[in-house]
Amino acid sequence: MTLSTPLSSKFSYSFSWVGMIGLAIIVFWAVIALAAPHIIPYPIGEIVDEDYFGPMSSKLLFGSDYLGRDMLSRLMMGARYTVGISLAAVCIACFSGTALGMAAAVIGGWFDTVLSRFLDALNSIPSKLSGLVVAAAIGSSINVLIVMLAVIYTPGAYRFARALAVNVNTMDYITVARTRGESILYIIFSEILPNIMGPLLADFGIRFVFITLLLSGLSFLGLGVQPPYADWGALVHENISGLPFGAPAVIVPSLAIASLTISVNLLIDNLPKKIRDRSA
Amino acid sequence: MENLVEIRGLKVEATTDSGRRLNIIKGVDLDIAPGEIVALIGESGSGKTTIALTLMGYTRPGCQISGGSIHVAGKDMVTLSERQRASIRGREISYVPQSAAAAFNPTKRIIDQVVEVTHIHKLMPSAEARQKAISLFRALSLPDPEQIGDRYPHQVSGGQLQRLAAAMALISDPQLVIFDEPTTALDVTTQIEVLRAFKSVMKKSGIAGVYVSHDLAVVAQIADRILVLRNGEVQEVGSTEAILNHAAHPYTRELLSAFEPKPRGDNLDAVPEAKPLLEINALTAGYGPIQADGLPLVRAVQEASITVQTGRNLGIIGESGCGKSTLARSIAGILPASSGKLALDGRQLAPSARQRSHEQLRELQIVFQHADTALNPAKSIEDILGRPLTFYHGMKGSARSTRIDQLLDMVHLPKTLRSRTPAELSGGQKQRVNFARALAAEPKIILCDEITSALDTVVAAAIIDLLKELQRELSLSYIFISHDLSVVEAICDEIVVMYRGQKVEQITAAISRIPQHPYSQLLFSSVPKLDPNWLDSLERDPELVKTYAHA
Numbered sequence: 001m002t003l004s005t006p007l008s009s010k011f012s013y014s015f016s017w018v019g020m021i022g023l024a025i026i027v028f029w030a031v032i033a034l035a036a037p038h039i040i041p042y043p044i045g046e047i048v049d050e051d052y053f054g055p056m057s058s059k060l061l062f063g064s065d066y067l068g069r070d071m072l073s074r075l076m077m078g079a080r081y082t083v084g085i086s087l088a089a090v091c092i093a094c095f096s097g098t099a100l101g102m103a104a105a106v107i108g109g110w111f112d113t114v115l116s117r118f119l120d121a122l123n124s125i126p127s128k129l130s131g132l133v134v135a136a137a138i139g140s141s142i143n144v145l146i147v148m149l150a151v152i153y154t155p156g157a158y159r160f161a162r163a164l165a166v167n168v169n170t171m172d173y174i175t176v177a178r179t180r181g182e183s184i185l186y187i188i189f190s191e192i193l194p195n196i197m198g199p200l201l202a203d204f205g206i207r208f209v210f211i212t213l214l215l216s217g218l219s220f221l222g223l224g225v226q227p228p229y230a231d232w233g234a235l236v237h238e239n240i241s242g243l244p245f246g247a248p249a250v251i252v253p254s255l256a257i258a259s260l261t262i263s264v265n266l267l268i269d270n271l272p273k274k275i276r277d278r279s280a
Numbered sequence: 281m282e283n284l285v286e287i288r289g290l291k292v293e294a295t296t297d298s299g300r301r302l303n304i305i306k307g308v309d310l311d312i313a314p315g316e317i318v319a320l321i322g323e324s325g326s327g328k329t330t331i332a333l334t335l336m337g338y339t340r341p342g343c344q345i346s347g348g349s350i351h352v353a354g355k356d357m358v359t360l361s362e363r364q365r366a367s368i369r370g371r372e373i374s375y376v377p378q379s380a381a382a383a384f385n386p387t388k389r390i391i392d393q394v395v396e397v398t399h400i401h402k403l404m405p406s407a408e409a410r411q412k413a414i415s416l417f418r419a420l421s422l423p424d425p426e427q428i429g430d431r432y433p434h435q436v437s438g439g440q441l442q443r444l445a446a447a448m449a450l451i452s453d454p455q456l457v458i459f460d461e462p463t464t465a466l467d468v469t470t471q472i473e474v475l476r477a478f479k480s481v482m483k484k485s486g487i488a489g490v491y492v493s494h495d496l497a498v499v500a501q502i503a504d505r506i507l508v509l510r511n512g513e514v515q516e517v518g519s520t521e522a523i524l525n526h527a528a529h530p531y532t533r534e535l536l537s538a539f540e541p542k543p544r545g546d547n548l549d550a551v552p553e554a555k556p557l558l559e560i561n562a563l564t565a566g567y568g569p570i571q572a573d574g575l576p577l578v579r580a581v582q583e584a585s586i587t588v589q590t591g592r593n594l595g596i597i598g599e600s601g602c603g604k605s606t607l608a609r610s611i612a613g614i615l616p617a618s619s620g621k622l623a624l625d626g627r628q629l630a631p632s633a634r635q636r637s638h639e640q641l642r643e644l645q646i647v648f649q650h651a652d653t654a655l656n657p658a659k660s661i662e663d664i665l666g667r668p669l670t671f672y673h674g675m676k677g678s679a680r681s682t683r684i685d686q687l688l689d690m691v692h693l694p695k696t697l698r699s700r701t702p703a704e705l706s707g708g709q710k711q712r713v714n715f716a717r718a719l720a721a722e723p724k725i726i727l728c729d730e731i732t733s734a735l736d737t738v739v740a741a742a743i744i745d746l747l748k749e750l751q752r753e754l755s756l757s758y759i760f761i762s763h764d765l766s767v768v769e770a771i772c773d774e775i776v777v778m779y780r781g782q783k784v785e786q787i788t789a790a791i792s793r794i795p796q797h798p799y800s801q802l803l804f805s806s807v808p809k810l811d812p813n814w815l816d817s818l819e820r821d822p823e824l825v826k827t828y829a830h831a
Contacts, residue, residue, distance in 0.1 A: 012298065172654035176717070179612050179633045180671060181641045194658030273297070 012274065019270025025263035029256075033079040040073035045228055053239070053247035063248040065239050071249050074235060075256060081231035082260070085142060086215055089149035090208040096150070097157025098200060102188045104158075105165035116162070123155035127214055135223035145224060149211050160203050164196040198271065205268035209261045216257050232257050284353060284455060284488050285312035285335065291347035292330055292339060292512075304343065305330055305512040312456070317482060317489040319503035319520075321496060321535070323736035324707065327512040328492045332458045335490065336373050337365040353455055370397045374449035378461040380441040384433035391429025394448045403452055416447040419484070420477040439470035443477050450481065457482070459491045463498060467599035467763060468806040469825075475501055475815060494736055496535055497808035500524055501815040508532045520812050538741040539766075539810055556626075557757055558588040558611070558644075558725055563620030565610040566781075575618050580606035582781045583620070588725065593751070593758040595772030597765055597803070603781040604761045608729045611759070612646040625724065642672045645718035649730035651710035655702040661688075661713055662698045668720040687716045690753075691746060708739035712746070719750070725757045732767050744770050765807045777803065798824055 032039075041061075042048050049064035056063050062071035100119075104112040134148045168174065169192065177191050216233025218224035225231045230238065235253035242250045292305035305327045312318050320328040333339065334350055337357035350357040352373060357365060369375075374397070377383040384393060394416075395409040404412070410429075417425035420443040433441060442462055449457050459478070463471045479502050482489055493499050499506060499520070506523040508515040508531065516529040527533050563584045568577030580603040588594045596604045609615040611622065613633030622629040624644060630636050648654040655664055665684045669675040675683060685695050691712040702710055711731060718726050728747075732740035748771060750756060762768050768775055775787045777800040785797040795801050802824050808814065 014297070171656075172648040172650060173656040175614055176646070176648070176654060179614060179641065179646060180668060180721075181633070181636075181638055182671070191656055195656065197658075 013272040015272040016270045019267050019272070022263040022266030022268075022270065025259055026267060029079055029083055029260055032076050033083045036076040036080050040070075040076050042070040042073045044069065044073050044077050046070070053242040053245050053249055056248050062252045065235075065249040066242060071252060074230060075232070075253060078230055078232045078235050078253065079256070081142075081225050081229060082212060082215065082233070082257070085145055085149070085225070085231070086208055086212045088146045089153070089211050089215075090204060092146070092150035093153035093211070094157045094200070094204050094207060097154045097159075098161040099188075100154075101158040101161030101163075102165040102192055102196075103184070105162050105169050106184055106187055106192070112162075115158075119155040119158050122151070123159070127152045128217060131214060131218050132221070132223060135218060140218075140223055140226060142225065145215065145218075149215060152214070153207050153211060157203065157207060161196070161200060164199055165192050168192045168195050201271065202268045205264045209264050212257065212261055282314075283311045284314045284316075285310065285490075286351040287311075287331075287334075287348065288351075289348035290331065290334060290345070290350060292327070292334060292343055293346040294343045303346075303512065305334075307348065308509075308512070308514055310507060310514075312488050312490065314455070314488055315486040316505065317491055317503050319491040319493060319499040319506045320509060321493055321499055321506055322509035322515075323494060323738060325511075326509040328494075328509050329460055330512075331509070332460060332490050332492045335456065335458060336369050336375065338369075367401070370454075371401045371403070371452045372454055373456045373458065374452065374454040376442075376446050376449045376457060376459045376462050379465055380445035380462075381433065381438060381465075383445055384441065386433050388432075389430055390433060390436070390444055394429060394444065394451060397448065397452050401452065409451065413447060413451055416450055416481075417444075419481050420444075420447055421473070422447075422477075437470070439466055439474050442466065442474050446478060446481070450485070450487070453485075454487060456488045456490065459489060459493075461493055464493070464495070468765075468808070469599060469802060471498070471808070472806055472815070472818070472820075473825075478502060479815065495808070496524075496539060496737070497810050497814075500810050500812045501808060508535070524810055524812065534738055536810070538737040555590050556587050557590045557624070558586075558759070559621075559623040560584060560586040560611065561621040561623075563607070563610060563617050563622065565606055565615055565617040565620075567615075570618070580781050581610065581617075584778075584781075584783045586776055586783065586786075588757055588759060589773075590724075591751075591755050591757060592774070593760060593772045595760045595762065595768035595775040596778060597762055597768050597775060598778035599763060599803070601780075602778045604763075604778050605729055606781075607778070608646065608727050608759070608761050612644065612727055613641075614646075638672070642721045643724045644727070645721050645723040645725075646727040646729065647715055647718050647731050650734055651702070651707065651714040654714050655710060655717075657702050660699055660701055661705075664702075664713060665717055665720055668717060672721050683720070687720055690719060690750065691716045707735055708743065711735060711739075711743055715743075715746075719754070723756070725759065727759045727761070729761045730763070733762065733764060740767065747771060765804060 047068045048070050049060060049068035052064060052066050052068050054060055054064035054068065060070055060072065062075060065071050065074060100115060104115050130152060131148060134144070138144060174187060174191055177187050215224055215231065216236070219231050219233030220237040222237060225234050227234075232253040236250060236257075239247065239249040239253070287308060287310040290305055290308045291303060294302045294304050296302060308331060310318070310331070320331060322328045330339070330343065334345060335352060335357065337350070337360060339345060345358050348358070352368075355368070360368075384390065391410060391413055394413045395406070398404050398409040403409070413429060414425050417428055422428050422440055422443055428436065428440070428444075436444065446462070462478070463474050466474060475498065491499060491503055503520050505517065505519050507517050508523070508529065510531055515531045516523065516527065523532060524536070527536055563581060564575060564579055565581045566576035566579035570576055584607060586594065596607065598604050606615060610617040610631070613629070613631065613636055616631035622631070624640060627640070629640060633641060662684055665687055666680050669680050669683055684698065688695055688697065693709060693712055693716070697705065697709065702713070705713065715731070732743055735743065744767060747758065751758065758771065760768055760772055773788065776783055777785045777787070777795065777797065779799045785795060785800045787795055787800070795804050802820065805818070805820065
């Protein structure tokens with residue numbers, strides 16, 4: 001309560017400081033990802049340091065990696081892959097999962113049963129394992145990674161959306177819409193969706209974190225983004241031998257992953273709340 | 281004599297989500313003598329439950345006692361520590377909640393929950409507590425007092441559970457019992473038994489009571505004194521006799537007048553030629569798998585035949601579970617009837633809403649009991665009312681906007697409410713919007729499913745007046761479903777009494793108000809009257825009660 005502050009008297013939302021910090025970090029990484037090619041100090045493939053695992057210095061802000069390349073440039077470019085691939089995958093997963101979930105809840109019957117069992121079966125395969133198998137079988141390009149990550153996380157989004165929509169579906173206003181003769185599409189998008197938007201956004205955030213971590217994990221195992229490109233997971237992987245030297249090259253990308261995932265969590269736990277008491 | 285309870289200048293404030301402080305109780309004084317039952321009466325939001333809870337030193341989350349003193353048996357509940365309050369709660373002051381069904385833990389046997397208080401406060405050994413509980417069960421005239429405690433909460437009826445909750449409150453021999461609308465959720469036929477049990481136990485044991493209710497007639501039966509509340513302020517205090525007969529405050533008079541039966545003024549001749557509008561012929565509907573005879577396993581409505589005439593209203597009454605709501609749902613096509621015929625204006629209606637034509641759906645609208653769940657909380661009032669206009673009449677832009685204003689005007693709501701969401705409206709306003717949405721379709725007949733039962737008496741009376749007024753203007757017909765006989769009598773030309781899925785009697789109000797069927801007689805006689813001696817003088821045929829009431 002003490003942390004909250006009204007954003008403006010007109011819109012009357014309260015947004016806590018913790019959530020604002022989370023949002024600021026996310027916006028920061030998004031800007032870096034977008035602007036990376038224009039602001040990196042050195043080309044990412046160029047060896048700029050005579051030594052490998054160089055320390056932080058005024059010339060190389062985050063030191064150098066295992067080949068003596070500039071870590072700051074590689075980290076900035078890595079943000080493009082980590083944020084971009086995860087975002088694309090989470091959008092596909094949440095959109096298809098939510099649409100199917102709401103449709104299953106409203107249509108019900110055999111459609112619901114068949115779809116639910118199929119997606120449950122998909123859900124029962126461990127996510128890392130299926131990622132490994134797909135990457136090993138058909139190689140890993142960025143497009144394959146996006147589709148694979150989306151498919152892995154669709155069943156979860158489906159389950160979540162369906163559970164929410166089933167609750168809303170029993171409300172009287174849905175019955176009123178049905179007796180009015182409304183179509184299923186209208187019921188799904190106009191009556192149900194606005195009521196489950198909040199939890200769905202929270203789910204979107206959580207799923208984004210899961211996908212970021214899975215992508216980083218796959219890259220760490222060498223099955224994610226392939227050299228010469230590198231996302232943050234791959235950066236940790238290729239510089240892991242610097243760990244005994246305490247090289248910034250291995251610590252910095254780890255911190256980047258942590259900062260992004262934690263700030264997304266902070267934001268979704270502290271989404272702006274609408275103030276119902278408008279007479280204040 | 282020293283008063284048991286002395287509340288002086290009680291103030292309670294609540295903090296809203298924008299941090300604004302709001303006084304919800306504005307300086308209330310209340311005295312209760314030992315053994316006296318005081319009723320707190322008022323509409324929802326008047327602060328009656330809040331005051332009752334402060335007697336235990338408790339306020340709901342977000343609220344706090346900001347001033348005044350509450351002396352109960354010499355101790356000031358405001359200044360006591362939480363630990364000291366805990367030692368008093370349940371032992372000296374106990375509480376009977378509105379919904380006993382929600383207050384009992386469904387996984388434990390009833391007797392264990394009833395004697396729990398004696399364990400917590402270490403009042404008496406287990407065996408003694410059980411004996412005491414059984415004697416209380418007997419005093420509350422529960423059937424089979426020796427064994428009933430061994431059942432689980434779902435194995436007893438609602439009325440029994442409410443009395444068991446009272447036993448739970450009485451087991452520690454408290455000095456004060458707080459009853460929070462204990463009979464509101466019960467049927468009238470059940471309510472009588474529960475009220476009688478409460479009254480006799482309270483009288484015998486000499487325990488003081490606070491009875492929170494919005495129903496004056498119920499309160500008249502049990503209370504010695506009545507405190508009328510509104511907006512956190514006391515409007516009037518007096519003995520039950522004085523309040524009922526010589527009410528001084530205008531608000532109290534308003535409450536009383538909402539109670540007076542208002543039979544329909546217009547006579548039957550006003551309708552020139554009554555032709556059948558909705559014909560229901562041997563309708564059967566229910567739930568569960570379809571049996572060999574093509575009917576569902578549980579038949580909530582059996583072979584009901586009802587006709588509604590143009591411009592006339594039909595009331596359907598009966599206790600909960602009698603199938604009245606199921607009947608409404610099958611008329612609306614939400615639950616397709618498994619057999620029987622429906623015809624609207626001479627044309628056959630398909631059992632399921634999906635198979636009905638656009639026009640048929642428009643002509644028959646349904647209004648649900650809970651406006652909270654019947655209005656989409658994510659939409660503005662404008663969108664809610666505008667959708668049927670666009671959907672049925674293809675209205676757009678300014679035509680639609682003008683019509684929304686007209687509709688709001690029809691249900692006496694200010695136009696400024698347009699941009700609000702349902703959560704920002706009061707209960708009565710929500711129900712008006714709910715009704716305006718049905719009007720937007722320009723229907724011939726509106727099915728009203730318990731639309732006043734979630735509202736306060738005064739608000740409900742206003743809604744009924746509105747319905748009558750709109751009927752005159754728009755030549756509508758209503759099917760009015762309710763468990764409240766006075767509401768149905770106020771608006772309906774004909775009354776159908778349902779019992780266990782069957783139509784037992786149809787009464788034409790204008791011709792005869794005297795029911796013939798024994799169940800109808802029981803139902804009609806069970807409606808509480810404002811007379812304080814009504815409960816004591818009420819004589820009911822024990823055979824009849826045994827057959828029809830499930831207390």
